[in-house]
Amino acid sequence: xxxxxxxxxxPYPAAxxxxxxxxxxxxxxxxxxxxxxxxxxxxxxxxRETLPYFPPAVHLxxxxxxxxxxxxALVVRAGDHAVVAPDNGVALPxxxxxxxxxGAAVExxxxxxxDPASSxxxxxxxxxxxxxxxxxxxxxxxxxxxATASVESLPPEGSTEAVVDCRFxxxxxxADAAHGEVLVVDDFGNVVTNVPGSFLDGRVGETLSxxxxxxxxxxxxxxxxxxxxxxxxxSHGFVECDVNRGRGDDAFGLAPGDDVRMAER
Amino acid sequence: xxxxxxxxxxPYPAAxxxxxxxxxxxxxxxxxxxxxxxxxxxxxxxxRETLPYFPPAVHLxxxxxxxxxxxxALVVRAGDHAVVAPDNGVALPxxxxxxxxxGAAVExxxxxxxDPASSxxxxxxxxxxxxxxxxxxxxxxxxxxxATASVESLPPEGSTEAVVDCRFxxxxxxADAAHGEVLVVDDFGNVVTNVPGSFLDGRVGETLSxxxxxxxxxxxxxxxxxxxxxxxxxSHGFVECDVNRGRGDDAFGLAPGDDVRMAER
Amino acid sequence: xxxxxxxxxxPYPAAxxxxxxxxxxxxxxxxxxxxxxxxxxxxxxxxRETLPYFPPAVHLxxxxxxxxxxxxALVVRAGDHAVVAPDNGVALPxxxxxxxxxGAAVExxxxxxxDPASSxxxxxxxxxxxxxxxxxxxxxxxxxxxATASVESLPPEGSTEAVVDCRFxxxxxxADAAHGEVLVVDDFGNVVTNVPGSFLDGRVGETLSxxxxxxxxxxxxxxxxxxxxxxxxxSHGFVECDVNRGRGDDAFGLAPGDDVRMAER
Numbered sequence: 129x130x131x132x133x134x135x136x137x138x139p140y141p142a143a144x145x146x147x148x149x150x151x152x153x154x155x156x157x158x159x160x161x162x163x164x165x166x167x168x169x170x171x172x173x174x175x176r177e178t179l180p181y182f183p184p185a186v187h188l189x190x191x192x193x194x195x196x197x198x199x200x201a202l203v204v205r206a207g208d209h210a211v212v213a214p215d216n217g218v219a220l221p222x223x224x225x226x227x228x229x230x231g232a233a234v235e236x237x238x239x240x241x242x243d244p245a246s247s248x249x250x251x252x253x254x255x256x257x258x259x260x261x262x263x264x265x266x267x268x269x270x271x272x273x274x275a276t277a278s279v280e281s282l283p284p285e286g287s288t289e290a291v292v293d294c295r296f297x298x299x300x301x302x303a304d305a306a307h308g309e310v311l312v313v314d315d316f317g318n319v320v321t322n323v324p325g326s327f328l329d330g331r332v333g334e335t336l337s338x339x340x341x342x343x344x345x346x347x348x349x350x351x352x353x354x355x356x357x358x359x360x361x362x363s364h365g366f367v368e369c370d371v372n373r374g375r376g377d378d379a380f381g382l383a384p385g386d387d388v389r390m391a392e393r
Numbered sequence: 394x395x396x397x398x399x400x401x402x403x404p405y406p407a408a409x410x411x412x413x414x415x416x417x418x419x420x421x422x423x424x425x426x427x428x429x430x431x432x433x434x435x436x437x438x439x440x441r442e443t444l445p446y447f448p449p450a451v452h453l454x455x456x457x458x459x460x461x462x463x464x465x466a467l468v469v470r471a472g473d474h475a476v477v478a479p480d481n482g483v484a485l486p487x488x489x490x491x492x493x494x495x496g497a498a499v500e501x502x503x504x505x506x507x508d509p510a511s512s513x514x515x516x517x518x519x520x521x522x523x524x525x526x527x528x529x530x531x532x533x534x535x536x537x538x539x540a541t542a543s544v545e546s547l548p549p550e551g552s553t554e555a556v557v558d559c560r561f562x563x564x565x566x567x568a569d570a571a572h573g574e575v576l577v578v579d580d581f582g583n584v585v586t587n588v589p590g591s592f593l594d595g596r597v598g599e600t601l602s603x604x605x606x607x608x609x610x611x612x613x614x615x616x617x618x619x620x621x622x623x624x625x626x627x628s629h630g631f632v633e634c635d636v637n638r639g640r641g642d643d644a645f646g647l648a649p650g651d652d653v654r655m656a657e658r
Numbered sequence: 659x660x661x662x663x664x665x666x667x668x669p670y671p672a673a674x675x676x677x678x679x680x681x682x683x684x685x686x687x688x689x690x691x692x693x694x695x696x697x698x699x700x701x702x703x704x705x706r707e708t709l710p711y712f713p714p715a716v717h718l719x720x721x722x723x724x725x726x727x728x729x730x731a732l733v734v735r736a737g738d739h740a741v742v743a744p745d746n747g748v749a750l751p752x753x754x755x756x757x758x759x760x761g762a763a764v765e766x767x768x769x770x771x772x773d774p775a776s777s778x779x780x781x782x783x784x785x786x787x788x789x790x791x792x793x794x795x796x797x798x799x800x801x802x803x804x805a806t807a808s809v810e811s812l813p814p815e816g817s818t819e820a821v822v823d824c825r826f827x828x829x830x831x832x833a834d835a836a837h838g839e840v841l842v843v844d845d846f847g848n849v850v851t852n853v854p855g856s857f858l859d860g861r862v863g864e865t866l867s868x869x870x871x872x873x874x875x876x877x878x879x880x881x882x883x884x885x886x887x888x889x890x891x892x893s894h895g896f897v898e899c900d901v902n903r904g905r906g907d908d909a910f911g912l913a914p915g916d917d918v919r920m921a922e923r
Contacts, residue, residue: 129414133404137845139663139690139704140893146711149659149687156687157414157421160404165846166903174404181411181517193903196878247877249893252711315402316430347512348461363405363514373431373458394679398669422679422686425669439669446676446782580667581695612777613726628670628779638696638723 129185130263133159133175134251135166136190143249144188144256151260157182166193168218170312170384172294175211175222177364180229184208186267188251188259191218196247201239201254202279202291203262203270207232210267212239212259214250217294227284236279236291237270299323305391310382311366317375318368319382323390325361335393338369341380342393349373359390394450395528398424398440399516400431401455408514409453409521416525422447431458433483435577435649437559440476440487442629445494449473451532453516453524456483461512466504466519467544467556468527468535472497475532477504477524479515482559492549499549501556502541564588570656575647576631582640583633584647588655590626600658603634606645607658614638624655659715660793663689663705664781665696666720673779674718674786681790684716696723698748700842700914702824705741705752707894710759714738716797718781718789721748726777731769731784732809732821733792733800737762740797742769742789744780747824757814766809766821767800829853835921840912841896847905848898849912853920855891865923868899871910872923879903889920 130148134141141161148156159178164170171191179187184207192199192214200215206223207230213219220234227234244253258275265272279290287293299308299322308323331345336359343357352358354373357380362368367390370376382388395413399406406426413421424443429435436456444452449472457464457479465480471488472495478484485499492499509518523540530537544555552558564573564587573588596610601624608622617623619638622645627633632655635641647653660678664671671691678686689708694700701721709717714737722729722744730745736753737760743749750764757764774783788805795802810820817823829838829852838853861875866889873887882888884903887910892898897920900906912918 131407133407138692139708140844142661142663142687142689142708143711143893145687145689146708146713150711150713157407157410159407162403178404178407178411181408181415183411183415194878194880197880246891246893246895248879248890248898252893314405348459349513350459350462360513361511363408363511363517365511368513396672398672422672422675424672424675427668443669443672443676446673446680448676448680579670613724614778615724615727625778626776628673628776628782630776633778 129157129183130154130259131157131159131179131182131185131187132161133163133171133187134161134190135163135171136161136251140249140251143252147252147256148260151257152263154186154263159187163191166191168193168216169294172218172221173296173312175218176225179209179211179222180225184267186259186263187211187222188255189213189218190251190255192216192250195250201241201250201258203237203239203258203276205235205237205267205270206230208267210262210270212255212262214255215292217292220291220293221296224284232284234282234284234286236282236288237276238279240275240277296322301327305389306367308367308388308390310384310386310388312384313377313382316370317377318362318370319376319380320362320364321367321369321388323367323388325365325367327367327390328359328361337391337393338380339389343369394422394448395419395524396422396424396444396447396450396452397426398428398436398452399426399455400428400436401426401516405514405516408517412517412521413525416522417528419451419528424452428456431456433458433481434559437483437486438561438577440483441490444474444476444487445490447474449532451524451528452476452487453520454478454483455516455520457481457515460515466506466515466523468502468504468523468541470500470502470532470535471495473532475527475535477520477527479520480557482557485556485558486561489549497549499547499551501544501547501553502535503544505540505542561587566592570654571632573632573653573655575649575651575653577649578642578647581635582642583627583635584641584645585627585629586632586634586653588632588653590630590632592632592655593624593626602656602658603645604654608634659687659713660684660789661687661689661709661712661715661717662691663693663701663717664691664720665693665701666691666781670779670781673782677782677786678790681787682793684793687712689717693721696721698723698746699824702748702751703826703842705748706755709739709741709752710755714797716789716793717741717752718785719743719748720781720785722746722780725780731771731780731788733767733769733788733806735765735767735797735800736760738797740792740800742785742792744785745822747822750821750823751826754814762814764812764814764816766812766818767806768809770805770807826852831857835919836897838897838918838920840914840916840918842914843907843912846900847907848892848900849906849910850892850894851897851899851918853897853918855895855897857897857920858889858891867921867923868910869919873899
């Protein structure tokens with residue numbers, strides 16, 4: 129199985145699929161091709177939140193503002209999974225999550241590539257062939273590919289200077305308040321913060337101040353009326369600032385990267 | 394075969410696909426993930442207009458404004474097909490259409506689920522596992538799943554109080570006029586009404602008033618110039634108010650749910 | 659293998675997929691369903707830039723402003739590939755590119771169809787069944803289909819009056835300047851011209867005037883700062899007018915079909 133994620137919109141991913149299908153019979157599964165454009169941190173977040181649900185697979189992830197420069201191409205192995213991606217951090221959070229869940233190490237390999245046909249579309253000319261090659265030999269035999277060179281093997285939660293990493297900030301939790309940051313805003317307009325869902329334990333039904341904006345803590349969107357603000361534990365396990373049948377980003381005035389302070393009213 | 398339809402946008406459907414692919418080797422086919430957001434009636438319409446074209450399959454449909462509340466999860470069997478969806482009516486029109494075409498009954502089963510990981514993403518945590526389970530035992534053996542309990546078996550065109558239904562209004566037809574309603578506006582801006590296409594029999598070439606706006610009755614879009622209004626029988630078998638290479642909703646001032654009166658000029 | 663490309667948005671392609679899957683077990687691969695609406699030239703361009711990357715396949719391409727009129731349906735064979743499309747030129751550039759690469763002829767067949775269920779959705783009612791039929795007999799046996807009639811066989815680069823063709827204009831190149839045209843603007847806002855990439859040979863690092871707007875010639879987007887204009891050889895092999903992490907169409911004031919003059923400053 130081979131999954132594809134990118135910020136390429138349409139129809140560029142089709143060229144990648146053609147390149148893959150000339151080299152492999154693998155099942156192809158689209159993760160998303162509308163990841164926030166050239167936003168490595170957001171892409172890393174969404175990959176972490178989707179790729180670990182898949183069975184063992186090679187994951188092709190191309191969000192690549194440095195395309196055509198001398199940044200490296202990576203193959204990152206985490207147990208039975210491999211992520212093929214530019215060396216800009218986009219692969220690491222997903223690989224770490226998969227590694228933690230399977231008790232595996234995070235192993236990073238550099239993938240050597242010759243001068244490709246284009247210097248603007250390495251998804252087609254570098255990463256798709258690399259992903260097909262990794263799928264061809266199998267995730268367990270990445271070492272056998274002439275094109276790869278091991279960089280470093282890390283424990284599941286480990287760090288390294290050898291490749292570019294991407295870390296999400298951690299929220300600060302007090303008894304009555306939390307200081308966090310907005311990680312992403314999703315398609316619905318839901319504001320996903322880095323405040324752990326546990327902060328809402330025992331608070332369902334209470335009113336919370338989010339940077340001064342009041343909202344009710346609920347379990348389900350429909351626990352408030354349409355167009356009403358709510359705070360809840362979202363599907364990522366973090367506190368979200370949302371609106372039932374509306375957009376939380378507009379109602380709370382929050383965007384990715386914003387600081388956010390939640391406190392009992 | 395397993396089809397997926399939702400209003401989840403991107404990249405949430407990828408998590409559902411991962412969950413499915415951990416449980417089944419079934420072919421996955423995306424129907425749409427940009428169904429009108431939390432609009433059960435529109436989603437029910439689009440499912441009715443697409444799912445019956447498929448060969449026997451399990452159809453996963455998640456448009457679910459009541460996620461996390463105590464609304465039930467349903468498995469609806471219609472002949473060789475099953476629709477897995479929240480109990481909000483979204484599955485019924487498609488199931489009824491399939492049942493009518495195959496002379497089968499519409500059989501509704503409740504699907505019991507334990508407290509899921511999230512109360513905001515039952516597509517991933519409830520409906521995808523349910524669809525995989527139904528696919529695993531086969532549509533003919535839904536009764537064998539411990540998690541299901543039969544609710545009621547209906548004749549193809551039948552109704553029930555046991556589950557939430559969704560019915561589209563019927564237009565009133567006179568000799569020279571029709572009173573109907575706008576069911577949906579599609580991506581092209583085509584205005585799909587509930588007036589049966591037969592209302593246009595013998596009227597091709599005539600001018601029709603649509604709420605006072607005049608338009609020509611044609612067989613094909615290109616029978617009028619670019620940017621000109623037209624009335625035609627659309628691919629759903631209903632009368633549509635469209636514009637050649639333009640948007641009918643803007644040109645006719647019509648939106649879903651609007652009353653519409655068509656009359657000879 | 660069967661690929662699908664259209665301007666149908668969503669969810670109409672699902673009906674096509676259902677029709678196909680009732681008739682064939684072929685692997686289905688989406689190329690794009692958001693091709694520029696009813697824009698045959700743009701669709702022809704994108705098909706030429708994506709379909710040749712695929713292994714041998716039947717390619718279903720439906721961008722069809724003449725749907726329901728008496729325009730023909732075509733099956734175009736190019737080596738091991740076939741393109742099934744309306745006779746409006748959309749299939750020819752891709753077929754020609756594939757033919758050139760494989761040294762094959764471009765062979766055009768008309769596909770006869772009975773009055774279809776709708777006169778507005780031939781993607782579902784004419785072209786999907788045709789593509790399934792072609793896939794069923796195999797690209798090498800198109801002649802065996804009762805529904806097809808050979809029109810003409812062309813050399814790879816050849817022309818014909820027998821079917822509607824689509825040709826892209828050629829740029830005029832001088833020593834210090836190029837006169838070309840904007841072919842398409844992609845999802846990123848990158849302005850793809852018809853000026854061959856070779857025009858930039860030896861100019862990397864120079865400043866170029868594009869209709870009076872100055873920009874640096876670079877190899878990679880990241881060779882200029884964010885939001886800065888650049889001129890580069892894009893992945894199609896043509897000169898593009900782009901902005902690093904921004905939209906070239908806005909920054910250069912260029913749109914598809916515009917004349918463009920590039921000259922040394």
